[in-house]
Amino acid sequence: MGTYALGSVFSPASVALVGGSPRERSLGRLVLRQVIDGGFHGRIGVVNKRYPELEGVATAPRLDALGFAPELVLVATPPATVARVALRAADAGARALIVLTRDMGEGPGSHNEALQAIARERGLRVVGPNCLGVIAPHSKLFASFAAHRPPAGDLALVSQSGAIGAAMIEWASARGLGFSAVVSLGDAVDVDFGDLLDWFATDRHTRAILLYLERVRDARKFLSAARAAARGKPVVVVRPGRHARREGPLATHAATLATPDAVYDAAFRRAGLLRVHALDELFAAAETLSHLGSVPGKRLAVLTNGAGTGLLALDRLQDLGGRPAKLADATVARLDGELARGWSRSNPVDLLGDADGERYAAGLAALLDDPGNDAVLAVNVPTVLSDPLETAEATVRVLAARPRGTAKKPVLALWLGDDRGASELLGGAGVPTYASEAEAVRGFMYLVRHREAQAALMETPPSLPEDFAVDRDAAQALVARALAEGREWLDPEATARLLAAYGIDIATPVLAASPEAAVAAAQPLLAGGGTVAVKVLSPDIAHKSDVDGVRLHLNSAAAVHEAAAEIIARARALRPGARIDGVSVHPMVLRAKAREVIAGIADDPVFGPVVVFGRGGTAVELIDDKALALPPLDLRLAHELIGRTRVSRILRAYRDVPAADERALALVLVKLAQLAADIPEVREVDINPLLVDAGGAVALDARIALAPSRRLHRGRGHPRFAVFPYPTELERTLQLSNGRAAFVRPVRPEDDAMFRRFFEHVSADDLRLRFFRAVRDFSHDFIARLVQLDYARSMALVAIDVESGEMLGAVRLLADSDFRRGEYGIMVRSDLKGAGLGWKLMQEMIGVARWMGLEMIEGQVLRENSTMLAMCRRLGFKVVPDPDDATLMLVTLPVAPPQPL
Numbered sequence: 001m002g003t004y005a006l007g008s009v010f011s012p013a014s015v016a017l018v019g020g021s022p023r024e025r026s027l028g029r030l031v032l033r034q035v036i037d038g039g040f041h042g043r044i045g046v047v048n049k050r051y052p053e054l055e056g057v058a059t060a061p062r063l064d065a066l067g068f069a070p071e072l073v074l075v076a077t078p079p080a081t082v083a084r085v086a087l088r089a090a091d092a093g094a095r096a097l098i099v100l101t102r103d104m105g106e107g108p109g110s111h112n113e114a115l116q117a118i119a120r121e122r123g124l125r126v127v128g129p130n131c132l133g134v135i136a137p138h139s140k141l142f143a144s145f146a147a148h149r150p151p152a153g154d155l156a157l158v159s160q161s162g163a164i165g166a167a168m169i170e171w172a173s174a175r176g177l178g179f180s181a182v183v184s185l186g187d188a189v190d191v192d193f194g195d196l197l198d199w200f201a202t203d204r205h206t207r208a209i210l211l212y213l214e215r216v217r218d219a220r221k222f223l224s225a226a227r228a229a230a231r232g233k234p235v236v237v238v239r240p241g242r243h244a245r246r247e248g249p250l251a252t253h254a255a256t257l258a259t260p261d262a263v264y265d266a267a268f269r270r271a272g273l274l275r276v277h278a279l280d281e282l283f284a285a286a287e288t289l290s291h292l293g294s295v296p297g298k299r300l301a302v303l304t305n306g307a308g309t310g311l312l313a314l315d316r317l318q319d320l321g322g323r324p325a326k327l328a329d330a331t332v333a334r335l336d337g338e339l340a341r342g343w344s345r346s347n348p349v350d351l352l353g354d355a356d357g358e359r360y361a362a363g364l365a366a367l368l369d370d371p372g373n374d375a376v377l378a379v380n381v382p383t384v385l386s387d388p389l390e391t392a393e394a395t396v397r398v399l400a401a402r403p404r405g406t407a408k409k410p411v412l413a414l415w416l417g418d419d420r421g422a423s424e425l426l427g428g429a430g431v432p433t434y435a436s437e438a439e440a441v442r443g444f445m446y447l448v449r450h451r452e453a454q455a456a457l458m459e460t461p462p463s464l465p466e467d468f469a470v471d472r473d474a475a476q477a478l479v480a481r482a483l484a485e486g487r488e489w490l491d492p493e494a495t496a497r498l499l500a501a502y503g504i505d506i507a508t509p510v511l512a513a514s515p516e517a518a519v520a521a522a523q524p525l526l527a528g529g530g531t532v533a534v535k536v537l538s539p540d541i542a543h544k545s546d547v548d549g550v551r552l553h554l555n556s557a558a559a560v561h562e563a564a565a566e567i568i569a570r571a572r573a574l575r576p577g578a579r580i581d582g583v584s585v586h587p588m589v590l591r592a593k594a595r596e597v598i599a600g601i602a603d604d605p606v607f608g609p610v611v612v613f614g615r616g617g618t619a620v621e622l623i624d625d626k627a628l629a630l631p632p633l634d635l636r637l638a639h640e641l642i643g644r645t646r647v648s649r650i651l652r653a654y655r656d657v658p659a660a661d662e663r664a665l666a667l668v669l670v671k672l673a674q675l676a677a678d679i680p681e682v683r684e685v686d687i688n689p690l691l692v693d694a695g696g697a698v699a700l701d702a703r704i705a706l707a708p709s710r711r712l713h714r715g716r717g718h719p720r721f722a723v724f725p726y727p728t729e730l731e732r733t734l735q736l737s738n739g740r741a742a743f744v745r746p747v748r749p750e751d752d753a754m755f756r757r758f759f760e761h762v763s764a765d766d767l768r769l770r771f772f773r774a775v776r777d778f779s780h781d782f783i784a785r786l787v788q789l790d791y792a793r794s795m796a797l798v799a800i801d802v803e804s805g806e807m808l809g810a811v812r813l814l815a816d817s818d819f820r821r822g823e824y825g826i827m828v829r830s831d832l833k834g835a836g837l838g839w840k841l842m843q844e845m846i847g848v849a850r851w852m853g854l855e856m857i858e859g860q861v862l863r864e865n866s867t868m869l870a871m872c873r874r875l876g877f878k879v880v881p882d883p884d885d886a887t888l889m890l891v892t893l894p895v896a897p898p899q900p901l
Contacts, residue, residue, distance in 0.1 A: 002818030003199045005125045006191070008071045008095035010181055010199075011139040016045040016063060016070035016094075018085050019077040019101075020054055027100055028076035029054055030145045031133060035074075038142030038149050043068055062088065069093035074133075074143055076100045082129065083114040090122035098143050099128035104187060116189040124190075131186030132162035135169075137179055138205050144182070153178020154207035155286055156200040158193060160185050160214045168212070168279055177283060180205035194221035198817035201229035208286040211237040212279075216267075219607045219722035223271050223630075224792040225817070230272035231457055234289035234450055237273050238282045239264055251542040252686040252703060254600030254612040257626040263604045266628040270723060272453040274446060281442070288432050288443040289450055292410040298448045299325040300441070301373035302348035303363045305355040305391075306381035309416070310348025313377060313437040320445045325373030331366050338362040347373075354385035357394030364398045368409050375410040375447065377440055378431075382417035391415075392422035396429040410447060414440045457788070462635045462750070468503070470671070472678050475501040479681050483706055489539045490704040492584040499687075499702060502671045506687075506699040507589050511537060513582035515564035521585040522560045531555045531588040534563045535701070536571045540578035542703075545618050547571045553588060560585070589691060589698055593657045595650055596689035598626075599668055601676050603683045608720030609676040611669055615647040616689040631673035632725045634749060638666035651692065664696040677725040680709035724791035730848065733802065737836040740801060742808055744844060747796040751787045751807075752780075754798075758807040763830040769865045770827045786812075793819070795848050799837060808832055811841040813848055813857070821856045822849050826868075833867075842875055849895045857893045 015035060020028020032055050035044060045066040048059040060066045063073070063085075073089040075082055075097055082101050089097055097119075104111040112129065119126045127134055133144030137152035146169045155172075157179055159165035165184040172179070180203060183196055193213065200206045209229060216222045229235050242261045250256045268275045276285050300317050302324075304310035314324045324347050332345055339359060344350035349367065351359045360378070367376045380391050392415060399411060413433045415422045423433045434440035475498050482490055490498060496508040510521035522532045536549030544550050549571055551563035564583045571580050598616035601609050607630060614626030627644035629637060642648050642662060653659040672685060684705035691698050709719055731745040759767070759778055767775045789796055796812035809828035816822070824845055828838045849857050860882060861868050872879055872891045882888035 002195055002816065002820075003202075004818045005095045005123070006195065006199045009098070009125060009127060009134055009191070010136040010141070012042060012070075012072035012096070012141065014043040014045070014068055014070045015040060015072045015074065015141070015143065016047060016066060017054075017074045017076065018047040018063065018089075019075060020046070020048060022051055022054065026076075027145060028074075031074055031076060031100060031143060032057070034142040034144060034146075034149065039140045040142070041140055043070075045070055063092040063094070064088070066092075071095055072143070073097045074100065075129075079104045079111045079129075082111055083118055086115055086118045086124060086126070087122070090118070090124050094124065096125040097127070098131070098134055099126060099186075100131060100133060100145070101128075102130040102186075104129045106187075112187055112189050119190045126190035127183065128186040129189065130162070132159070132165045132182075132184030134184070135179065135182040137181075144184070146182070148173045150182065151176075151178040152180070152205075154180055154205060154290060155210055155283075156180045156196075156203065156206040156208070157182045157210045157212075158185065158196050158200075159183070159212040160188075160193075161212060162186060164212045164279070168210075168282070171279060172283060175283070177287070180207075188217070192217065192221070194218060194225040195817075197222075197225035197229040197235070201225075201232055206233065208234040208236065208290040210282050210286050211235065211273075212282070213237055213239050214241070216264075216606055219267070220724065220792055223267060223722050224724075224790050226268075226271035226273055227457065227790055228793070230453065234286065235271075235273045236276060236282055236285045236289070237268055238276050238279060242277065251705060252600065252602070252684045253543075253598055253620045253688055254602040254686050255684055256621050257598075257612050257614060257624070258602035258604060258610050258628055260604070260606075262626070262628050263602075263607050263610050266610060266630055267607055267722065269453070270630045272457045274450050274453060276446075284434075284439065284443060285446040288412075288446045291430055291432055292412075292447060293408050294451050294454070295374045295410055295444075295447045296451070297374040298322045298445075299372065299374045300377055300444050301325040301327070301367045301370065301375070302377045302379060303351065303360070303367055304348050304379035304381065305351045305353055305360075305383070305386055306379065307344060307348065307350040309379050309381055309414075309437055310350060313379065313414075313441050314348060316438050316441045317444070320441060322441070322445055322448060325370070328370050328372045331370040331372070334366050335363065338366070348379075353381070353383045355391070356386065357390040360391045361394040361398050364395055364411070368398070368402070368411075373409075375412065375444055377412045377414065377444065379414045379437065379440075380416065380422070382419070388415050388417065388419040388422045389425070392419075392425045395431070396425055399429055399431070410444075412440050412443055456640070468667075470503060470674060470678070471501040475675070476679055479679050479706060483681060483708060487539070488706055490706065491539075491581075492535075492537065492586075492702075495702050495704045498675075498682075498704060499699060502675050504668055504671055504687075504699060505697065506702060507586050509535075509584040509586040511582065511584050512564065515561045515568070515583075518564035518583050518585050519557045519561050522554070523557065525585075525587050526555065526557065526560075531590075532560060533586040533588055534560060534567060534583050535586065536567050537581045537584050538571060538575070538578050539581070541571065541575060544701075547574045586700070589700055591691050591693050591695070591698075594691040594693040595647065595660055597647055597665070597692055598686070598688040599665075599672060599690050600687055601631075601672055601682065601685040602628075603720075607722040609673075611641065611673050611676075613641050613669060614645050620688060629669075630723050631676050631721065632723065633670045633673040635663070635666050635670060638669040639663075641669060642666060658694040660692045661694055661696050662692075665690075665692045668697050677721065680719055681706050683707045727791060727795075730795075730797065730851070732844075734799070734837075734840050734844075736840070737834075738832075740808075740835070741803075742799040742837065742840075743802050744797050744799050744841075746791065747787050747789055747798050747810065747812075749788045751798065752783050754800075754807045755783050755786055755810075758810075758829065761829045761831060762827065766827070766830050769862055769868070770825065772860075772862065793817075795852065797841065797844055797848065799841060809837050809841055811845045813845055813852070813854075815852060815854060819852075820854065821858055822852065822854045824849075824857055824859045839871060842871060846875070846893070846895070854895050857895060859891050860888045861891055863887055863889050 046057045046059045073094045162184045302310040413426045492509040512518035534551045596616040600612045611629045625646045629641045651660040686703040687699045794814045798810045799808040811826040813822045877891040877893045
């Protein structure tokens with residue numbers, strides 16, 4: 001339900017508690033005491049039939065007998081009564097419930113199911129059950145049984161576990177950290193991570209969002225909300241269970257490599273979240289990110305009075321992927337004139353053990369002016385010759401003296417020893433302090449990783465080659481035929497045809513039911529002096545090497561016959577219950593300087609299809625050199641996926657081995673992602689080995705698993721993709737009144753350059769009418785926000801001239817977080833007015849709203865934009881003045897529900 005009525009959870013005007021008793025450890029009584037002692041400013045009521053008062057508050061027998069309509073109801077009653085309480089709360093006018101009750105059960109017939117049904121039917125927002133409660137310090141609402149009431153701050157904490165939430169409150173309280181809100185989700189029958197990410201993304205009290213997450217139920221909703229939140233604020237997540245393995249037998253290498261946590265990690269990466277691995281890291285990352293600005297790179301300079309500590313810091317920096325900064329010649333010359341003889345003249349800048357405040361000030365000022373670093377770590381080691389408070393004062397003085405308007409280069413501090421005065425002084429100046437050089441460097445790398453995640457969200461991918469074409473119809477027909485025959489795996493020949501339909505080069509095999517048939521299949525390949533491979537053919541044997549079912553480099557008919565006979569006999573002996581259909585005969589592909597990699601698709605029960613890439617070969621699972629990404633992919637994401645593996649290093653040139661064609665490899669990964677998007681019935685793909693060298697990439701062996709897929713109602717997209725794929729179903733060609741044909745399709749991230757050229761044909765006045773202000777600078781960020789869409793919650797259609805390829809106009813629709821209303825915007829080239837394109841795009845937009853399942857289209861139009869207002873009236877929009885701005889008109893149009901396919 002998005003953010004609907006969440007204001008009643010975090011800043012209600014009134015609260016009522018249902019349940020509790022005079023017992024000291026009664027849950028309801030403890031929570032009520034927290035609400036009262038916390039200074040809640042609104043009305044407080046208690047519903048209890050057995051006791052006349054609790055904590056000094058007179059009770060009422062029913063919610064409707066309180067004398068006021070409670071906006072928020074806290075529920076601490078037995079499980080069997082919770083649904084009934086929810087109904088009465090809705091009848092009494094409540095908008096939200098926090099259910100503290102546990103043991104509500106799961107699945108059909110449970111108390112949780114009944115509560116969820118009532119929440120949806122009556123529009124109630126429900127936090128919990130089985131939760132710690134909600135803390136909103138800015139509203140003085142402490143509706144929780146946590147031991148402490150943390151102060152107001154700017155960190156929002158959302159925890160799936162009540163116990164972890166309580167522990168994190170304790171940890172933060174001991175360090176004086178405050179919160180904008182703390183929410184324990186518990187069973188999350190209604191309010192979930194996606195809802196709260198949407199809420200805190202726009203909450204003015206929240207500067208950073210912290211998540212303790214164990215599992216996600218609605219992957220698409222979570223990723224959509226997480227990506228939107230991460231564009232504006234740091235979102236830091238910690239998740240347990242990093243070493244858990246997937247249960248049950250796994251039939252492909254790709255599935256084995258796609259461990260549950262590796263998939264979650266890929267999801268966090270795709271959404272731009274910063275992942276950490278411990279609770280202290282969670283707060284450290286949030287504190288660093290919320291107090292320091294972004295860094296342009298990963299080069300760190302260290303200023304210290306102890307060389308050893310500085311060297312250890314730079315070692316740790318390189319362990320984590322950072323780079324020691326190189327001092328500019330001008331900086332060395334400057335410090336030669338300002339520091340004592342004997343300073344290090346390199347990074348780390350060692351000021352020597354007797355460094356005083358003046359030396360620290362000179363060193364820090366020089367490093368802040370040096371363009372060769374991206375941040376500075378100032379270190380002070382306690383000695384009898386150096387005063388830590390004096391050096392801290394000098395550091396703060398240098399920062400305060402920086403000219404206004406200069407870029408604020410991040411400064412981090414490590415003052416070793418127990419000097420609270422120095423730490424407080426530095427912290428007050430916005431300089432985060434750390435307990436060790438490892439923690440300080442990790443703090444810097446949080447900044448680096450957050451910047452990289454933000455940059456990735458805004459990057460424009462390179463265009464696909466013009467010849468990127470797939471035969472989707474042929475591939476879908478092939479899969480449909482195999483499923484109709486009851487197959488769960490494509491045979492090797494069909495596998496090769498399917499991959500070939502997606503332009504993936506593969507050594508095409510021939511199937512043979514007997515040794516004699518294998519010889520006949522091999523003859524054409526052997527005749528030219530070639531060699532062949534023979535492999536066992538069985539839908540029940542996942543890995544051929546398990547039964548010694550592969551023979552390579554066969555160069556004669558006799559060798560083929562002998563190999564086929566041995567393979568069939570051995571497979572039947574070792575796997576007597578398996579279906580042995582014979583063998584497959586493959587041409588040998590010999591590439592002496594090729595690298596073996598694996599590429600594939602795994603099916604995750606939470607996030608759906610996942611692209612897997614890594615080091616290939618028979619020992620692929622032991623080597624475990626892999627990286628995962630959620631599809632769909634573009635070339636930028638594919639190259640980034642490759643770069644996260646160790647095998648990427650040997651793709652480069654070394655000795656007499658030329659560099660492999662990484663772009664061809666990236667293209668294979670993009671094609672696999674497209675295959676998964678086009679054919680939901682393809683559940684797993686294993687290409688191992690995939691050979692890649694300077695000449696490109698070719699698959700030597702592949703397996704493809706199938707399963708029937710429920711085709712969903714129009715408008716909901718791929719049934720299992722966590723990231724909504726490009727919606728090809730919205731493509732169409734329109735005829736304009738001037739005789740031109742326009743191809744209309746959804747906007748793609750690579751449309752950046754096309755949009756820039758388009759704006760050259762739009763007048764300044766038309767830009768003002770569209771954006772309500774003069775627009776002169778089309779920056780990368782401005783264009784990126786137009787072309788990089790989350791198709792799950794926003795859609796933009798672009799009209800392109802069929803003959804010239806020029807962009808003629810665009811229309812977009814942005815759904816609200818509750819996914820009920822969508823705000824539209826439209827723009828057409830100024831020289832095309834009167835051609836009817838605007839009218840047709842508006843009609844397309846209304847169809848998109850129906851396709852998305854929205855209830856209402858709305859927009860703001862400048863009162864002077866008479867052309868747009870007239871068009872809206874003709875289309876059936878209601879047009880009324882904006883009560884908050886006399887220059888604007890509000891336009892709204894109800895959307896009819898979509899029709900079933």
